Amino acid sequence: MGIEFQHVVKRFxxxxxxxxxxxxxxxxxxxxxLTGHSGAGKSTFLNLVLRADRPTRGKVLVNGVDIAxxxxxxxxxxxxxxxxxxxxGQLLDARTIFNNVALPLHVAGMRARDVGRRVRAALExxxxxxxxELLPGQLSAGERQRVVIARAVVNRPKIxxxxxxxxxxxxxxxxxxxxxxxxxxxxxxxxxxxxxxxxLVGTMGSRVVGLDHGRVVSQEATNPDG
Amino acid sequence: xxxxxxxxxxxxxxxxxxxxxxxxxRDTLGYLSGRFATTLWVWLTIGVALAVPAALHLLEAxxxxxxGQWRENPGFSVYFEPGVAMEKPEDLVERLKAMDGIExxxxxxxxxxxxxxxxxxGVSDALELLDxxxxxxxxxxxxxxxxxxxxxAALAEQAAVTxxxxxxxVERSWLERLGALREIVTRLHWSLTAILGLGAVLISGATVRxxxxxxxxxxxxxxxxxxxxxxxxxxxxxxxxxxxxxxxVIAAMAISALLLFLEEPLVRLFGSYGRDLEIAGFDPIFHLxxxxxxxxxxxxxxxxxxxxxxxxxxxxQGRP
Numbered sequence: 001m002g003i004e005f006q007h008v009v010k011r012f013x014x015x016x017x018x019x020x021x022x023x024x025x026x027x028x029x030x031x032x033x034l035t036g037h038s039g040a041g042k043s044t045f046l047n048l049v050l051r052a053d054r055p056t057r058g059k060v061l062v063n064g065v066d067i068a069x070x071x072x073x074x075x076x077x078x079x080x081x082x083x084x085x086x087x088x089g090q091l092l093d094a095r096t097i098f099n100n101v102a103l104p105l106h107v108a109g110m111r112a113r114d115v116g117r118r119v120r121a122a123l124e125x126x127x128x129x130x131x132x133e134l135l136p137g138q139l140s141a142g143e144r145q146r147v148v149i150a151r152a153v154v155n156r157p158k159i160x161x162x163x164x165x166x167x168x169x170x171x172x173x174x175x176x177x178x179x180x181x182x183x184x185x186x187x188x189x190x191x192x193x194x195x196x197x198x199x200l201v202g203t204m205g206s207r208v209v210g211l212d213h214g215r216v217v218s219q220e221a222t223n224p225d226g
Numbered sequence: 227x228x229x230x231x232x233x234x235x236x237x238x239x240x241x242x243x244x245x246x247x248x249x250x251x252r253d254t255l256g257y258l259s260g261r262f263a264t265t266l267w268v269w270l271t272i273g274v275a276l277a278v279p280a281a282l283h284l285l286e287a288x289x290x291x292x293x294g295q296w297r298e299n300p301g302f303s304v305y306f307e308p309g310v311a312m313e314k315p316e317d318l319v320e321r322l323k324a325m326d327g328i329e330x331x332x333x334x335x336x337x338x339x340x341x342x343x344x345x346x347x348g349v350s351d352a353l354e355l356l357d358x359x360x361x362x363x364x365x366x367x368x369x370x371x372x373x374x375x376x377x378x379a380a381l382a383e384q385a386a387v388t389x390x391x392x393x394x395x396v397e398r399s400w401l402e403r404l405g406a407l408r409e410i411v412t413r414l415h416w417s418l419t420a421i422l423g424l425g426a427v428l429i430s431g432a433t434v435r436x437x438x439x440x441x442x443x444x445x446x447x448x449x450x451x452x453x454x455x456x457x458x459x460x461x462x463x464x465x466x467x468x469x470x471x472x473x474x475v476i477a478a479m480a481i482s483a484l485l486l487f488l489e490e491p492l493v494r495l496f497g498s499y500g501r502d503l504e505i506a507g508f509d510p511i512f513h514l515x516x517x518x519x520x521x522x523x524x525x526x527x528x529x530x531x532x533x534x535x536x537x538x539x540x541x542x543q544g545r546p
Contacts, residue, residue, distance in 0.1 A: 050450065073454070080452030090447050104451040106249065109242025151451075 002028045003049060003159070003190065008058035010044050010214075018044035020214040022058070026192060026207075031185035033201045034194040036211035042194035045211070046161045049192065050084055051075060062159070080108055083152030083189075085162035090148070091136040097123070097147050098132040104155040122154040123147075126180065142173040149177070153184055160184055162193045166200065174200055182206075246460065254464040257437075265472065268433050272473025275426040276520055277480045279419035280512075284481065286415055287506040289408045301329075301368035302382040302396045308336070308362045310390040315363045318388050322365065327373040327381060332366045339364065362392065375402060423523055430469045430527025434462050438535045445539065455536065462532045463525055470524020474517045481507060481516075 003026040010019040019041045026032050034042045047053040048060050054068045061067070062078075070078055091100050101122055105115045123129040126146035128139075136144055145165060152160060162181065166174035178193070178200060185191045185206075195201055201208055210218035258265045306315055315333055322331045334342070339361040367385070369378055379396060386394040438445065441461075448458050485507050492505065506512070 052450065076452045076454040076457075078452075079450065082452075084450055090443065090450075092444050092447060103447065106246075107448065107451055107453045107457060109239050109245065111239065111241075111245070155451075 002026065002061075002063065003192070004059075004061040005045075005048075006059040006061065008048065008055045008060060010041075010048065010053065011056045018214050019048075019055070022211075022214070022216055024209055024216060024219070026190065029185070029188050029190055031182060031191045031204070031206040032193070033204065033206055033208045034192065034211060035196065035198050035201055035208055036217075037196060039213070040211040041214040042196075042211055043163050044214075046084075046163050046192065046194055049159070049161055050082060051078060076107075080104065080155060081158045083155065083157035083160040085145075085148050085152045085160070085165045091144060091151075093136050096133050096135060097128065097139070100136065100147060101151045101154050103151060108155060118154055119150075122150040125153070125183075126150045141168045142170070142177075145169060145173075145177060146180075149180055153189075157189060159190045159192070162191070164195060165193065166195065166197060171200075175203075178204055246457065250460050250464050253461060254468055257461075257465065258468055264433075265469075268429060268469050269472035269476050271429050272426045272469060272520065272524070273476025273480060275422040275429065276473055276477035276516065276523075279415060279422055280477055280481055280516055281484060282411060282415035282418060284485070284507040284512070286408060286411045289404065289411060291504070291506055292404070300373075300378065300397060301366060302378065302385065302394055304365045304367075304385045304388070304391055305393045305395070306363045306365075306390050307392045308360060310363060312363060314388065314390040315365050318365050318385060318391075321388075322367050322381075322385065325381060325384070327369050327377055329368045329370045331368075334364045334366070336361050336363050423519075426470065426473065426520070426523040427527040427530065430466045430524040431531040432527075433469060434466050434528040435531040435535060437465055438462055438532060442539075445536070449539070458536060459529075459532045463528045466524040466526075466528025466531075467521045468524070470520040470522065470527075471517060472520075473524070474520025477520065478513050478516050 003024075005022050005024045008019050008022045009017065011017045022041070022045070034045055036042055044053065048055055049062065049067075051067050051070060059066045059068065067078065092103075098119055101119045102115050105118055110118070120129060120132070123132055126149055128143060128146055128150065131139065131143065136147065139147065145168065149162075149165070152162075160181070165181075166177050169177060174197065181191050181193055182204065193201075205221075207221055208218070209216060210220075304315075304318060312335065315335075319331050319333050322328050336359045340359050343361060365385070367381070369381065373381070382394050382396045385391070445458055485505055489505060496502065
């Protein structure tokens, strides 16, 4: 499921230009890292793919379709094929881990029996099945992040977006979280991960797009061994 | 032609729509019971707003019913001079029966009038002292409901020109007062329905708005995982309906209590006029309409609140 940015400019109302003439092609099924310092435009890039925002100029094509022109009624269907992991987690504190992960399946209208099966599989993949009935507040930061990942993949998305998924994690947890993304990439999901941790990204052996002040400054493939 | 979908449309599984409704209903009941004091407060407030126009509606309905029960009364009475020959009242009866707008005609002879007076006045001993019957013959006519007050006056004037007639009394003044009172009640009813109905919408809207603010994080997450507008709004519409329906139940209870409180003195009042009283308001249709109105007003408030709040959220997310 290819993603293509064609001369994309994103300027906010306060005049800040988050992306300046960005042209990037992300092949279907690839694992791509966006790197750069804070304010480089990584989150804006992901928000444009999620269609949480629209470009000021240029086009964002997903599967050949300019998603800025998606009709309101088509947008929910588009998003049901995406998985999103953000640094702040956005877990609902009043719902159990199970119910947090089940949200995308309820939205898709899935039967309770199928919801249970899929949620258990997703929680098992992040090694949190035993904590399914706890509330988010009862988990550590790393566990909460893994719950968000489980929620992002429970609906078997075609594209998985992650914004600084290891921002709050220690190095060991960061590596295991990145390994999770690689596993989803291995089963054909297009994965885009934004991270400022260039050292960690360098160990993943994937495409890396470097951003700086809203401009693409590098596009390269890294060696997984270092 | 450019494609407008990124992926082919996927039909939601059969029954998903009703599963959503079932889940939202359970969640709504849980939400309300978890905040019962607030919920009760909202129900009472909406209940008062609904009870006032509903009570006025019942007052109007009962005035119409009261007027209807005396429907035979509007008309006029023609009093003849004492000692007039009975042919004249009898001729008038025949003439009146032939006129358009006349419903019924009664002839009361002087002897019948005296007997009636004796029975009602309780002074029969005093009447025995009189040599002659001082009471005149009279004719009473009632008019159909189609006859206007002006038409009633015209009919009475025609009867008044009959030879031997001493006086004609048109019995309309109380009916006109009742009609005027009904007009005031009707206007008051619709004015207060509009004002307090708007109040109920605003109460529901403000409460639902607070619920949306409290669950804004959930709304954002649902939007990001692909929930459509209907899915996101549904819990808030259910909440508005629950507030409206609860308010209507409170209003129905208040009105029933009011009717029970007033029933006994009203029965006595009507009984003094020899009438049976059947108060409007105890019928299921009235309660169904009250519930439907409450539910509708509650949903309207929720629609207004959720549209405004979700549009702002969508604008912030760059949605068209």
